[in-house]
Structures are given as C-alpha cells and as structure tokens.
Amino acid sequence: MKRGPKPRIGVRERLIARGLSRMHAVGFTATGVQEVVAEAGVPKGSFYHYFDSKEAFAIAVIDAYAAELAAPLQALLLDEVTSPTDGLAAYFRESAVQYGALGCLLGNFGTEMPGQSEVIRQRLAMHFDAWTRLVGAVLRKAQTAGELDAAADPDALAAFAVNSWEGAIMRTKVDRSMRPLETFFATFFGGVLRAR
Amino acid sequence: MKRGPKPRIGVRERLIARGLSRMHAVGFTATGVQEVVAEAGVPKGSFYHYFDSKEAFAIAVIDAYAAELAAPLQALLLDEVTSPTDGLAAYFRESAVQYGALGCLLGNFGTEMPGQSEVIRQRLAMHFDAWTRLVGAVLRKAQTAGELDAAADPDALAAFAVNSWEGAIMRTKVDRSMRPLETFFATFFGGVLRAR
Numbered sequence: 001m002k003r004g005p006k007p008r009i010g011v012r013e014r015l016i017a018r019g020l021s022r023m024h025a026v027g028f029t030a031t032g033v034q035e036v037v038a039e040a041g042v043p044k045g046s047f048y049h050y051f052d053s054k055e056a057f058a059i060a061v062i063d064a065y066a067a068e069l070a071a072p073l074q075a076l077l078l079d080e081v082t083s084p085t086d087g088l089a090a091y092f093r094e095s096a097v098q099y100g101a102l103g104c105l106l107g108n109f110g111t112e113m114p115g116q117s118e119v120i121r122q123r124l125a126m127h128f129d130a131w132t133r134l135v136g137a138v139l140r141k142a143q144t145a146g147e148l149d150a151a152a153d154p155d156a157l158a159a160f161a162v163n164s165w166e167g168a169i170m171r172t173k174v175d176r177s178m179r180p181l182e183t184f185f186a187t188f189f190g191g192v193l194r195a196r
Numbered sequence: 197m198k199r200g201p202k203p204r205i206g207v208r209e210r211l212i213a214r215g216l217s218r219m220h221a222v223g224f225t226a227t228g229v230q231e232v233v234a235e236a237g238v239p240k241g242s243f244y245h246y247f248d249s250k251e252a253f254a255i256a257v258i259d260a261y262a263a264e265l266a267a268p269l270q271a272l273l274l275d276e277v278t279s280p281t282d283g284l285a286a287y288f289r290e291s292a293v294q295y296g297a298l299g300c301l302l303g304n305f306g307t308e309m310p311g312q313s314e315v316i317r318q319r320l321a322m323h324f325d326a327w328t329r330l331v332g333a334v335l336r337k338a339q340t341a342g343e344l345d346a347a348a349d350p351d352a353l354a355a356f357a358v359n360s361w362e363g364a365i366m367r368t369k370v371d372r373s374m375r376p377l378e379t380f381f382a383t384f385f386g387g388v389l390r391a392r
Contacts, residue, residue, distance in 0.1 A: 010226075027312050029225040103307050107363070110370045112305040115221050124370045159367075160360070160383040163376055167303070167363030174306045174320045180359055187356040192388055 010086045011143055012050045012060075014040045019061045027112050028120075058109075058122050058174045065105040066127040069095065073134040077141065084142035088135065092165055094171065095116055096181045103173040106131075107166040132162050147191060208246045208256075209375045210236045220298045223308050224316075242384065255319050256303075262323040263302040265291065271331040280338035283333065285385045288361055292368065292377045299369040302327070303362040328358050344389060357384055375384055 007135075018040040022031045034052055037044050051057040065093035072094070076087045102108075106124055114121040142148040148157075164184055171180035220267070233240050236267040247253040255256055264284045272283045291300075298304075302320055310317040332354035338344040343355075360380055367376035 012379040027223075027308055029223065030290065030312065034318065102311070107366055111307045111364045112223055113300050114369045114372075115298070116226065121372075125372075128367065128370060144269065156379055159376060159379045163363035163367050163380065164356070164360040165363065166366055167359035167361065168360055169305045170303055170325065171359050172311045172367075174317060174324060176310075176317075176321075177293060180355060181354045183352055187352065187388065192383065 011042050011046055013042075015042065015050060016060050016064050017045060018062055018072065019057055023058065023061050023101075024065070024105045024108070026106060028054075028116070029112065033057070053120060055117055058117075058120055060111075062109065062120070062123055062127065064084070066131065069104075069106070069127075070131060070134055072178060073131075073138060076138055077134070084138050085147045085189065085193060088128070088138050088142070088161075089185065092161070093181075095186065096165070096169055096178070099169065100172050100178065100181075101176075104166055104169050107170060111170075126160070132158050135162055155177070159191070160192070164177060177179055203307075207236075207238050211243060211246060212256050214328075215253055216260055216301070216390070219254065219257050220295075220301045220304070223268065224250075227327070229253070229356075250317060251313055254309075254313075254316055254381050258301065258305065258316070258319055258323065262327065264331055265300075265302070265323075266327060269327075270333060272334055278340055279343060280334050281294050281343045281385065281389060284334050284338070284357075285381065288357070289381065292361070292374070293367055295365065296374065297372075298363050300362055303366060305351070306310070306362070324358070328354050331358055339359065340388075344390060353388070356388070360384060364391055 005159050011176075015036060018036050019031065022036055022039070023117075032048055034044065036057075037047050047057070051060065059073055065137065076082065076091060079087060081092075091193070098185075106127060109120065110124050111126070113124065132155070136155040138146060139154035139161075143152065143154055148154070165181075165188075168180040168184035172178060204359065211232060215227065216234050218232055218235070227250075230240065231244055232253075233243050233340075243253070254348060268287050272278065272280070274285060275283065278286075283305065295301075305316065306320055306324070328351070332351040335344060335348075335350035335353055335357075339346060339348065339350055344350070361377075364380035365375040368374060
C-alpha cells in the first residue's frame with residue numbers, strides 16, 4: 001500500500017524554534033524562509049504545509065515568544081512565598097540577562113513591523129496588552145500585600161514598567177552594556193514604586 | 197572643452213531626505229537604494245558618488261535625524277524664559293506627536309541594526325549618548341532653577357527619561373494610540389521628577 005508523506009512530529013516546533021532564533025537576532029525582513037528550513041533540516045515544502053506565508057510563520061514565532069515571556073509572571077501570581085515586587089524585579093532582571101544582546105522580540109518587531117504588516121501589528125498589540133495585564137496583576141498583588149501605596153494605579157505603573165523596560169533593553173543592545181537596565185531598576189523599583 | 201559630470205548642489209541632501217523618510221518608515225533592510233534614488237529623481241551613479249555603501253548612507257541619514265532631534269534641546273538650554281522641566285516635557289510631547297506613527301529612527305535602528313552592522317551600532321550609541329547628555333544638561337538647569345531636588349542625579353534621570361520615552365513611542369506605534377506616551381508623561385513628569 002502506497003502512502004503519502006506523513007508529517008513528522010515536532011517539525012512545526014522545530015521550524016518555530018529556528019525562526020524564533022533567527023527573527024530574534026535579525027528581525028523579520030532579514031530572515032529568509034530558505035535559511036530557516038535549512039537550519040531546521042526540513043524540506044521547504046514542509047514549511048508551507050504548516051504555514052501559509054512568512055507572515056503566518058512570524059505570528060507563530062511571536063506567540064511562542066510571548067508564551068515564554070508570560071510563564072514566569074503566571075508562576076509569580078501563584079507563588080505565595082516570594083514578595084510580589086521582589087519577584088517582579090527579579091523577573092525583569094532575569095529576562096534582561098536572558099535576552100539582553102538580542103533585545104525583546106516584541107520590542108524588535110514593535111519597531112520593525114507596524115508599517116509592514118497590519119496582522120503582525122495587531123498580534124504584537126494583543127501580546128503587549130496581555131503581558132502588561134500580567135504585570136498589573138502582580139502589582140495589584142503587591143498592593144494587597146502592602147508593598148505598594150493603596151492610591152497607586154497598578155495598571156498605569158505596569159504599562160510604564162513594561163515600556164520603560166523595552167526602552168532600556170533596546171539601549172542595552174545598542175550600548176552593549178547592562179547600564180541602561182541598571183538605571184531602569186534603580187529608578188523604577190528603587191524610585192517610582194517606593195514613592196507611591 | 198569637455199567636462200566631467202558636475203555634482204549638482206543639493207543632490208546629497210535630497211538623497212538623505214528621501215532615505216530618512218523611507219528608513220524611518222520601514223527600516224534599513226526593507227529600504228532599497230534603487231527606490232531612494234528613484235524618489236529623489238537622481239541617477240543611481242550619483243548615489244555612489246556621494247556614498248560608498250548603503251551602510252555609509254544610513255550613517256548620513258542617522259546623523260541628519262540626530263541633528264533634528266537635538267536642535268530643540270540646544271535651543272532650550274539657551275532659553276532663559278521657559279521653565280526647563282516644562283520645556284523638556286513640551287519637547288518630548290512635540291517629538292512624540294511629530295514621530296509617533298513612525299517611532300523614533302534611533303530606536304527603530306536600535307532594535308534592527310546592532311546584530312547587522314557594528315559601524316551603525318556605534319553611531320547609534322554615540323547619538324544616544326549625546327542626546328542623553330543634552331537632556332541631562334536641561335535637567336541640571338532645572339536643578340539650578342530649584343525645579344528638581346538637589347540630591348537627584350540629572351544624568352541618571354536623563355538616561356531613564358530617554359529610554360522610557362523610546363519604549364513609549366514604540367508602544368504608540370504598535371497600539372496606534374497616544375496612551376503609552378500619556379502614561380510616560382504622567383509617570384515621569386508628574387511622578388519621577390516631582391518625587392525627587
């Protein structure tokens with residue numbers, strides 16, 4: 001009995017992992033589908049079996065990255081031992097160390113893609129919003145724990161923290177120095193949160 | 197007497213203006229030299245008369261943008277009437293309105309270029325540093341005028357302001373909303389500076 005080619009388990013995941021690695025390093029435009037399939041060791045036809053276009057592929061890459069970025073915050077919300085503000089500071093610090101040289105994929109795509117793809121712009125906006133809500137939930141927990149002034153607005157502070165962290169990680173990439181992130185930590189966690 | 201082609205006055209400037217417009221909108225990689233020369237209405241040979249490479253052209257574009265970004269701050273330093281903090285807030289606000297939809301060219305290139313061009317990365321670092329120093333000088337003036345606590349560090353606050361503004365303008369581009377910038381203004385000018 002003759003059978004058609006059977007998709008191998010893990011091919012989609014392998015393509016996404018290679019794509020994430022390339023797109024994180026050089027962006028959307030400079031990433032070639034050809035090099036992604038070659039690095040993943042799969043035939044080009046397989047790529048189009050899983051993804052309709054490079055744009056659809058980028059959406060899957062963005063989703064994978066956003067899930068990775070959100071996971072520690074979801075864990076922090078369930079953690080009843082760690083101080084929420086200490087946990088949040090550690091989260092931003094560890095993410096900065098992990099991504100520093102490449103920057104944040106959401107921020108990189110955030111400067112590159114809005115003029116090129118409306119569907120990618122909307123996906124980025126959705127993930128930034130979800131991520132900001134998670135940070136806001138951690139800050140609300142901090143407020144309940146008495147670590148943050150009752151009059152503070154956790155959602156506004158979350159939006160400010162996320163965007164300031166994005167700016168700081170961009171500068172870290174340009175300067176090849178962790179100093180912009182140190183300034184962010186000192187000013188936001190040592191200043192903005194304490195002043196409230 | 198036969199004469200070689202004589203460079204026309206303004207061709208270099210026209211190329212830079214078109215390049216700035218394209219690169220600001222879509223970035224370095226997605227900008228074609230061909231479309232820039234076509235839009236500027238000059239023959240392709242002229243481009244290479246003025247610039248050795250697309251990279252050298254991008255450096256000239258970055259320099260032109262950085263000069264544009266610095267000019268109002270230089271004027272503010274000489275302005276003896278306007279309050280330095282009010283002037284700085286107005287500067288960030290006006291720049292955000294002017295560039296909002298496209299983001300900041302330095303920030304856009306800051307996420308796109310460090311992995312692609314070391315010479316462009318260094319140029320961006322140089323301009324970010326000069327720009328941050330200018331903001332620091334305005335904050336020092338604010339401190340002398342008694343608008344900022346004597347114990348505050350104007351240079352650290354300047355670095356934080358510049359990077360946070362960069363993050364906010366990136367989010368404005370993604371969200372197609374001025375709200376991230378409003379949060380920046382309220383938190384930085386209404387909070388961080390006042391708390392010092």
